[in-house]
Amino acid sequence: MKGLFSLAINNLKEIVRQPFYYVLLLSGCFVILMSFMFTFFAFGEEMRMIKDMAISTITVCGLLAGILSSSVLITNEFKRKTILALLSKPITKMQIILGKYFGIIAAVIILTATQGIFLEILIWLDTILGFSNIEHHADSLHGTHLIDYYCLQGVYFSLLQILMLTSISLVLSIYLNVTANLITCFLVFILSHIITYAFPFSDNTSATVSVFIKVCYVIFPNFSNLNIFAVNSVASEYATLYIFYSSLYSLMYCAIIMYLAIICFKRKEFL
Numbered sequence: 001m002k003g004l005f006s007l008a009i010n011n012l013k014e015i016v017r018q019p020f021y022y023v024l025l026l027s028g029c030f031v032i033l034m035s036f037m038f039t040f041f042a043f044g045e046e047m048r049m050i051k052d053m054a055i056s057t058i059t060v061c062g063l064l065a066g067i068l069s070s071s072v073l074i075t076n077e078f079k080r081k082t083i084l085a086l087l088s089k090p091i092t093k094m095q096i097i098l099g100k101y102f103g104i105i106a107a108v109i110i111l112t113a114t115q116g117i118f119l120e121i122l123i124w125l126d127t128i129l130g131f132s133n134i135e136h137h138a139d140s141l142h143g144t145h146l147i148d149y150y151c152l153q154g155v156y157f158s159l160l161q162i163l164m165l166t167s168i169s170l171v172l173s174i175y176l177n178v179t180a181n182l183i184t185c186f187l188v189f190i191l192s193h194i195i196t197y198a199f200p201f202s203d204n205t206s207a208t209v210s211v212f213i214k215v216c217y218v219i220f221p222n223f224s225n226l227n228i229f230a231v232n233s234v235a236s237e238y239a240t241l242y243i244f245y246s247s248l249y250s251l252m253y254c255a256i257i258m259y260l261a262i263i264c265f266k267r268k269e270f271l
Contacts, residue, residue: 004095004102011103015069021107028061028115033122047123054119055154062112062158066166067185069104074173075181094262101170101258108162116155123148153243157226160250164221165189167257174264188220196224221253 015021035053077083086096165185172181195216202213226246 003091004099007091007095007099008102008106011073011100012106014073015103015107016110018069018072020068021065021111024061024065025111025114028057028111029118031057032115032119036122036126051119051123051148051151051154054115055151055158058112058115058119058155059158059161061115062108062162063165063185063189065111066104066108066162067169067182068178069107070100070166070169070173071178071181073100073104074170075176075178078174093266097170097262097265098258101167101261104166104170105163108166109159112155112159112162116151119151119155120148123151154227156243157246160226160246161221161223164223164250164253164257167254167261168221171257171261171264174261174268189223191216192220192223195220196222222249226250 032054035050035057077086087093165188168188169181169185172184176184195213198213199217202210202217205213
């Protein structure tokens with residue numbers, strides 16, 4: 001356990017030294033700030049539009065950070081052969097993979113938390129100072145005080161999506177270069193949403209297509225049900241239960257993918 005913790009800390013330090021990390025962090029904060037300026041024709045839903053834009057920005061920045069970090073820690077080490085020095089140490093291959101994944105997740109959590117706090121501060125300042133001239137409506141769910149629970153839930157669901165796609169990217173980085181990894185993860189992200197929307201209509205198609213959609217529905221992560229719009233569509237008395245089962249699903253999916261990553265890493269030829 002001590003060796004795994006040390007690996008995670010070292011990988012975290014390696015990620016936060018990368019220029020792309022700060023580019024994503026600062027550019028995300030800049031887009032969140034600018035979202036207060038793009039509220040024309042919102043017809044009374046300006047603040048809701050700002051929050052949705054900001055949460056989407058945090059999701060995209062977190063996904064890119066997770067994918068690029070996995071490429072830096074796995075693909076580049078294979079390319080430079082520095083992975084051989086790590087394998088020569090008294091640690092297992094499972095510890096190496098888990099250490100890299102936990103290091104990536106720690107870096108992503110810091111990034112999403114920073115951007116989420118930045119968003120909360122901007123909303124709070126706008127509530128107090130009114131610099132955007134947007135009318136705030138306080139309610140029991142979202143609130144307009146120091147903590148906006150709508151944004152908090154949105155950032156949390158974004159983090160769940162990032163956890164799953166990062167685990168997929170970690171597996172792909174064992175075999176693919178950075179560009180191929182980015183393209184494949186982008187396709188997985190798109191197809192995951194498409195399959196989720198197509199699943200209710202699978203019974204109305206041919207048997208072959210129906211089976212194909214159902215298999216893809218199980219294999220691909222269910223991103224469409226892991227966003228703030230999904231949890232808002234659930235009745236308030238079931239929202240907590242929905243968040244719990246969504247979290248459990250995400251953790252189980254990540255565990256399965258990480259088990260696959262460990263198997264692939266053990267079978268990887270390094271010479």
